[in-house]
Amino acid sequence: MAIIILGIESSCDETSASVSIDGKIVSNIIANQTIHQNYGGVVPELASRVHQQNIIPTIHQAISDAKINKNQLHAVAFTRGPGLLGSLLVGVSFAKAFALALNIPLIQVNHMQAHVLAHFIAPKNSENYSPPTFPFLCLTVSGGHTQIVLVKNYFDMEIIGQTLDDAAGEAFDKTAKILGLPYPGGPLIDKYAQLGQPIYTFTEPKIADLNFSFSGLKTAILYFVRDNVKQNPDFLAQNMNNICASVQWRIVTILLNKLKKAAQQYQIKHIAIAGGVSANSGLRKELLSEAQKNNWTTYIPDFEYCTDNAAMIAIAGHYKYLNHDFVGQDITPQPRLIF
Ligand code: KG4
Numbered sequence: 001m002a003i004i005i006l007g008i009e010s011s012c013d014e015t016s017a018s019v020s021i022d023g024k025i026v027s028n029i030i031a032n033q034t035i036h037q038n039y040g041g042v043v044p045e046l047a048s049r050v051h052q053q054n055i056i057p058t059i060h061q062a063i064s065d066a067k068i069n070k071n072q073l074h075a076v077a078f079t080r081g082p083g084l085l086g087s088l089l090v091g092v093s094f095a096k097a098f099a100l101a102l103n104i105p106l107i108q109v110n111h112m113q114a115h116v117l118a119h120f121i122a123p124k125n126s127e128n129y130s131p132p133t134f135p136f137l138c139l140t141v142s143g144g145h146t147q148i149v150l151v152k153n154y155f156d157m158e159i160i161g162q163t164l165d166d167a168a169g170e171a172f173d174k175t176a177k178i179l180g181l182p183y184p185g186g187p188l189i190d191k192y193a194q195l196g197q198p199i200y201t202f203t204e205p206k207i208a209d210l211n212f213s214f215s216g217l218k219t220a221i222l223y224f225v226r227d228n229v230k231q232n233p234d235f236l237a238q239n240m241n242n243i244c245a246s247v248q249w250r251i252v253t254i255l256l257n258k259l260k261k262a263a264q265q266y267q268i269k270h271i272a273i274a275g276g277v278s279a280n281s282g283l284r285k286e287l288l289s290e291a292q293k294n295n296w297t298t299y300i301p302d303f304e305y306c307t308d309n310a311a312m313i314a315i316a317g318h319y320k321y322l323n324h325d326f327v328g329q330d331i332t333p334q335p336r337l338i339f
């Protein structure tokens, strides 16, 4: 009998629902929240209100696109954390009520582990997809996290490096704010960077081990912009593409230098990237170039499975279902959930 799982994701500002049948994603609906653009960042209270509005239609659509009936579901998997408490509460409460009403098991999923497990979703239009083989390294880079994860098995993961301050996505978004670009700025910096050259130098922070730091870069960019605009008020408008290319190049090289170090240290040649920032064209390009030089096999999820989505929750739920790893109705969200 095919195992059918409903995945629900509501950790930040995307309400998403997805259905998997025997580990294959058959629907993945993502409702984005545009309201935060007016505020330059995600406003937690607004995010949870919009989740409330979106959750039922999103789940309804995911079930209907999967061409199944809700009574065919075997389990409901949901993001327990990490994330914003009010946002998580909406998804967790709905998952609990839905599972109770259908009398099926509940499965809790760690959002960061799910980003890694997105690599086990076969990309669209690829018949012979081979997922990563264990052990592999995954650079998980999002608006809230920057981690190098040693993935020994589906749920046996170890964080071997992480940011000590800002996340890589935050570095993109905060830079965009300094440059006067709207939120979220990561995709826009990427767009402008592709039209420019990395002619401005920002120093690489010297951080021990496999850890990262991005807060110094943010300050360096702030001073760089302030000093140049003082001399030429049109500096930003005239040089936007080159500034974005320079910032992007620095963020990407900070990430890749640590990833190379980790690959050497752990003698691993299977390298994956995940999370919203893995959509970045510079990161993808440089990763492929490093792969050639170092003989790596690389894994990059489909764009739709890079940013926050419920397909990765459904796939994680599928593997947990196989392990009978269920939770009870007393489960609560955990904003600071770690592995
Ligand atoms: O994983 P995600 O969707 O949400 C979190 O869990 O944070 O990641 C969102 C982050 C934002 O910081 C956004 O600016 C960044 O990913 N991002 C990008 C790109 N697309 C999304 N950053 C750089 N280049 C991109 N193309």
Ligand code: ZN
Pocket (backbone or CB within 6 Å): 111, 115, 142, 275, 276, 307, 308
């Ligand atoms: Zn995420």
